[in-house]
Amino acid sequence: xxxPIQLITCLSVAFALKAATANEPEKxxxxxxxxxxxxxxxxxxxxxxxxxxxxxTMQYDKKAFTIETGEKVKLTFKNVxxxxxxxxxxxxxxxKKGTNKVxxxxxxxxxxxxxxxxxAANKKDVLVATKMLGPGEEVSVVFTAPAPGLxxxxxxxxxxxxxxxGVMTVK
Ligand SMILES: [Cu+2]
Numbered sequence: 001x002x003x004p005i006q007l008i009t010c011l012s013v014a015f016a017l018k019a020a021t022a023n024e025p026e027k028x029x030x031x032x033x034x035x036x037x038x039x040x041x042x043x044x045x046x047x048x049x050x051x052x053x054x055x056x057t058m059q060y061d062k063k064a065f066t067i068e069t070g071e072k073v074k075l076t077f078k079n080v081x082x083x084x085x086x087x088x089x090x091x092x093x094x095x096k097k098g099t100n101k102v103x104x105x106x107x108x109x110x111x112x113x114x115x116x117x118x119x120a121a122n123k124k125d126v127l128v129a130t131k132m133l134g135p136g137e138e139v140s141v142v143f144t145a146p147a148p149g150l151x152x153x154x155x156x157x158x159x160x161x162x163x164x165x166g167v168m169t170v171k
Pocket of ligand 1: 088090091156157160164
């Protein structure tokens with residue numbers, strides 16, 4: 001009884017493999033040889049998507065995430081809170097490697113709400129940032145993963161960075 005079962009298993013595996021590969025070569029060829037007309041669609045496709053939420057208790061749901069250098073990253077940030085933006089706005093500001101997050105956050109306070117608490121004088125310290133979001137809002141930013149290392153990210157709304165911070169690891 002053992003052999004027939006093995007044989008059937010073998011056959012079905014072989015069939016499954018054949019079925020799986022039947023579609024793939026076409027895809028692979030298309031991916032490499034598609035003309036420029038399709039490159040726009042490709043541009044919007046990210047290598048990796050990361051979603052972070054912020055809430056009314058000043059918490060990011062992700063305090064860390066890892067990406068690989070050179071990857072196209074789509075970062076989506078959602079404010080899942082209910083409090084008004086003026087009282088509990090949130091953003092995600094990923095700082096360049098080696099930036100002192102406390103110094104940046106301190107400078108951010110004086111930038112004011114009109115500037116989304118993003119100090120113009122410290123713009124050089126920012127790798128990528130979302131705008132400040134009110135309750136229920138979400139936004140996505142696309143960027144290319146920088147050189148390997150650790151990158152701090154914070155919410156720059158006054159008083160938030162101490163709780164709302166995390167580390168992006170680039171491998
Ligand atoms: Cu915040």
